[in-house]
Each structure stands twice: as C-alpha cells, then as structure tokens.
Amino acid sequence: MEPAWVALGLSLKVALWATGIDLIVGVAVGFALARWRFPGRELLDSILLLPMVLPPTVLGYYLLVVIGRRGWLGGWLERAFGIHLIFTWQGAVIAAAIVAFPFVCKSARAAFESVDAQFEQAAKVLGLGAAAIFCRVTLPLAWRGILAGTLLAFARALGEFGATLMVAGSIPGKTQTLSIAVYEAVQAGQDDLANGLVLLTSVTCVAVLLLAGRLAPARIPGRS
Amino acid sequence: MTIRAALCSAGRRRRLVPYLAAIALSFAGAPALAADLIVSAAASLTNAFTELGRSFDAAHPDAKVQFNFAASGALLQQIAKGAPVDVFASADQETMNQAERQQLVISGARVNFASNSLVVIVPQDATSLPTSLADLGAPGIRHVAIGVPASVPVGRYTKAVLEKAQLWPAIETKMIGAQSVRQALDYVARGEVEAGFVYGTDAAIMPGKVRIAFTVPTDTPVLYPIAPVAASTNADAARTFVAYVASPAGLAVLARYGFGKP
Numbered sequence: 001m002e003p004a005w006v007a008l009g010l011s012l013k014v015a016l017w018a019t020g021i022d023l024i025v026g027v028a029v030g031f032a033l034a035r036w037r038f039p040g041r042e043l044l045d046s047i048l049l050l051p052m053v054l055p056p057t058v059l060g061y062y063l064l065v066v067i068g069r070r071g072w073l074g075g076w077l078e079r080a081f082g083i084h085l086i087f088t089w090q091g092a093v094i095a096a097a098i099v100a101f102p103f104v105c106k107s108a109r110a111a112f113e114s115v116d117a118q119f120e121q122a123a124k125v126l127g128l129g130a131a132a133i134f135c136r137v138t139l140p141l142a143w144r145g146i147l148a149g150t151l152l153a154f155a156r157a158l159g160e161f162g163a164t165l166m167v168a169g170s171i172p173g174k175t176q177t178l179s180i181a182v183y184e185a186v187q188a189g190q191d192d193l194a195n196g197l198v199l200l201t202s203v204t205c206v207a208v209l210l211l212a213g214r215l216a217p218a219r220i221p222g223r224s
Numbered sequence: 225m226t227i228r229a230a231l232c233s234a235g236r237r238r239r240l241v242p243y244l245a246a247i248a249l250s251f252a253g254a255p256a257l258a259a260d261l262i263v264s265a266a267a268s269l270t271n272a273f274t275e276l277g278r279s280f281d282a283a284h285p286d287a288k289v290q291f292n293f294a295a296s297g298a299l300l301q302q303i304a305k306g307a308p309v310d311v312f313a314s315a316d317q318e319t320m321n322q323a324e325r326q327q328l329v330i331s332g333a334r335v336n337f338a339s340n341s342l343v344v345i346v347p348q349d350a351t352s353l354p355t356s357l358a359d360l361g362a363p364g365i366r367h368v369a370i371g372v373p374a375s376v377p378v379g380r381y382t383k384a385v386l387e388k389a390q391l392w393p394a395i396e397t398k399m400i401g402a403q404s405v406r407q408a409l410d411y412v413a414r415g416e417v418e419a420g421f422v423y424g425t426d427a428a429i430m431p432g433k434v435r436i437a438f439t440v441p442t443d444t445p446v447l448y449p450i451a452p453v454a455a456s457t458n459a460d461a462a463r464t465f466v467a468y469v470a471s472p473a474g475l476a477v478l479a480r481y482g483f484g485k486p
Contacts, residue, residue, distance in 0.1 A: 064416075068416055070415050086416045087417075165403070170401045171399075171401060187372075188297055
C-alpha cells in the first residue's frame with residue numbers, strides 16, 4: 001500500500017497548489033467580470049468556462065502544444081530559464097489548475113454580482129479607498145460563494161486525470177497521482193492495488209465533502 | 225406550482241416522450257451486430273491491421289471487422305473482465321501466455337504471425353546520437369520514454385535488455401512511462417524526451433520526426449501471437465480472421481509495414 005500513500009500525498013499536493021492558484025486568479029478575474037464593463041466581456045467569460053466543457057484530452061493536447069518543449073511558451077521557458085514543465089508535478093499543477101479554474105471564477109463572479117452595490121457606495125461616501133472597500137466590504141459579503149466554488153475546484157483538481165496523464169506522464173512518486181495510479185493498476189491487472197487505491201480515493205473524497213459541509217454549512221447546494 | 229403551469233409542464237412532458245423513446249431505442253441498438261468481428265490488437269499493429277481489416281472486409285462481405293487498439297496488457301485486462309472481443313493479437317508471448325493460463329483464448333488455434341525489432345529512437349533534430357545502451361546513461365539524456373513494463377510489451381522487452389546489461393537501475397530514474405508504444409513514439413516525436421524504446425515498425429511511420437539511433441538485440445524475439453477469444457459469440461468468423469492474418473495475403477500487408485516473418 002505504500003505507493004498508494006505516495007500517490008495520495010502527490011494528489012493532495014497537486015490539488016492544493018492548483019486550488020491556490022485558481023483562488024487568486026479566479027477571484028481577480030471573477031471580480032473584473034462582475035464589476036467592469038468592457039468589450040468582449042461575455043466572450044471572455046465563455047472562453048474561461050471552456051475547461052469545464054472541453055474533453056480533458058483536448059486540454060491536454062493544447063497544453064502539450066503550448067507548454068511542450070517545441071511549444072511557444074514551453075520553448076521560451078526552457079531557453080530563458082531552463083524550466084521544463086512536461087513530466088513534472090508542476091506540469092500536473094498547471095493541468096489541474098486549468099481544469100478546475102471555471103469553478104472558482106464562475107462562483108466568484110456570481111458571488112460578487114450578488115453583493116449589493118449600495119454597501120460599496122456607502123463605504124465610498126464614508127471615505128474608504130477602493131482596496132479597502134474590496135477587502136472590508138465586498139469580499140466579506142462574497143466569501144461564502146467563493147469558498148463553495150473553491151471546494152468544488154479542489155475536488156475537481158483532486159480527480160483530474162486526462163490532461164494530467166498527457167502532460168505529466170505517469171512517473172511513480174513524481175507525477176503519478178491517485179487517479180493515474182488507479183488507471184495503471186487496472187491496466188496491469190493488479191486488482192489488489194486497484195482496490196486499495198479506489199478505497200483510499202473514495203474515503204478522501206468523502207472527507208473533502210464532509211469538510212466542505214463543515215466550512216460552508218448553509219450555502220452549498222443540497223446541504224441547506 | 226399553479227394549475228396552468230402544471231398543465232403546461234405535463235403537456236411538455238408528453239411531447240418529450242417520443243424523443244426519449246427514440247434515444248432509448250438508439251442506445252439499445254448500439255451493441256455490435258452479430259456479423260461484427262471485434263479484434264483487440266496491440267497498439268503497434270494499428271496501421272498494418274487497419275489496412276488488413278479493409279482487405280479482409282473486401283474478401284468477406286458478410287463480416288465487418290472492428291478494431292480496438294491499445295497496449296496488449298490493457299487489452300488482456302478488458303478481455304479478462306468480460307469485454308465482448310472475438311480475436312486477440314498481442315505484441316509478446318507473455319501476454320498471450322497469461323490469456324491462455326486464464327483460459328481466455330482458444331490455445332489450440334494460437335499462431336505467431338509477425339516479428340518485429342526493438343529500436344532506440346531520438347528526435348529528428350537530436351544533436352548527438354547514442355550508439356549503445358550505455359550511452360543512454362549520459363547526462364545529456366534526461367528522459368527516456370519506455371512503455372510501462374507491467375502492461376506494455378515493448379516496456380517488458382526493454383526492461384529485460386536493460387536488466388541484462390545491468391543498466392536498469394540507472395535508466396529507470398530517467399524513465400517516462402508510456403501507456404502504449406505509440407505514446408512513447410509521440411513523446412520522442414515531440415522532443416519531450418531525448419530517447420525512447422519502440423519497435424522498428426513504429427519508428428518507420430514517423431520518418432520526418434524521429435530517427436533510429438540503433439537496434440537493440442533481444443534475448444526473447446519480438447514475436448506476435450494471435451488467437452480467437454474463447455468467449456467469442458462469433459467463433460467461425462474469429463477463426464477465419466486469424467487464418468487470414470497468417471495467410472500470404474495477410475503477411476504481405478504486414479510486410480509492407482515493416483513486420484518480419486514469424
């Protein structure tokens with residue numbers, strides 16, 4: 001069972017990093033989409049939603065083409081910094097972050113849009129700066145919705161398989177996450193290992209959901 | 225819900241029924257027809273068998289061959305779990321032996337139909353060409369694509385030669401596990417790895433993208449067996465297909481794709 005624990009640790013590491021990145025970028029973009037009017041806003045919103053709709057293999061292929069050694073971004077990263085993303089756990093983080101991004105961004109936009117603008121106007125009249133209004137008025141009113149989206153993003157990142165397999169390969173202890181370890185055990189007919197892995201995955205997912213219910217008791221759909 | 229809304233939604237539901245029924249029917253009609261012959265074949269056979277299937281269909285108008293290509297080990301697991309497969313063609317004897325031990329194939333009807341070579345390939349634009357297995361240990365080679373030995377035959381052949389050369393521990397740290405020989409080929413063609421182990425026939429389908437660095441002699445010859453699946457509901461057609469693959473017409477197609485005689 002030791003490889004299973006290694007895979008679990010790696011899955012959690014990748015999912016936490018991916019969720020962290022999504023939280024920062026997703027809240028910023030969600031806020032921009034909710035509050036600013038600019039041409040192409042809805043088009044941008046649709047494009048950002050794509051990872052939720054596109055097959056993970058399509059995303060994996062895009063990623064290979066863009067961050068691969070022959071890709072425009074991957075090639076530049078390698079020449080300029082010697083960074084190689086394919087077949088690394090950082091590559092797995094990028095794949096998971098992209099796949100899970102819409103969950104944070106969508107719920108952040110909805111949460112910010114549901115904040116009554118009168119509160120922000122009142123704070124402005126009382127002399128607060130834009131940053132202070134965001135941190136002390138808008139964010140506290142929106143955080144529950146953002147948290148719910150973030151937990152969904154974490155769950156999605158934890159289960160990511162297709163794009164990760166294409167971009168990060170399957171290196172035990174390095175990029176072999178739980179979902180990939182399950183796939184490989186089944187392919188090789190190692191049913192004992194597969195049984196252990198799926199049990200561990202199921203228990204982890206139930207724990208995440210229980211934690212989600214604890215953290216955001218009222219606002220997660222189906223848990224009211 | 226108001227009465228009016230309830231009536232509306234009931235009306236909508238009634239209109240939906242024919243559509244739902246149509247969808248359900250199309251789903252029920254999806255399983256393979258009796259005349260369909262499902263052949264699970266090693267990934268390295270993809271191009272050759274696709275053409276072979278076309279000529280088989282032309283010669284046998286009553287049968288229609290459908291292929292399922294993947295790593296031999298993965299195909300074996302599908303058959304073991306009850307996939308409705310009629311013929312199994314594997315890239316090594318070991319996988320077919322496992323199938324035989326589990327009585328998944330008809331052992332009496334098993335034949336070897338092709339041979340292949342194990343080669344080390346590098347991306348077309350590689351600056352230095354390794355000429356021996358020991359060269360793969362050089363620091364310039366950071367990643368080597370190798371099929372996962374547990375389920376991919378090319379990985380099993382590779383592990384055996386590297387173990388014999390006492391290089392396995394050194395190369396294993398550079399190993400990028402591929403889910404099939406074609407994934408290893410793709411990793412090399414994209415330049416994501418500096419070298420990879422594939423079959424000679426795989427290297428030949430990407431001439432502008434990969435180069436053969438050297439051929440690796442194997443203790444166990446790379447020999448492809450084929451056999452009808454025991455649980456096949458289409459046993460006659462399965463035997464006909466196996467015979468066709470091993471016939472002069474079948475071998476001619478395989479030879480065109482670089483496979484050797486069994």
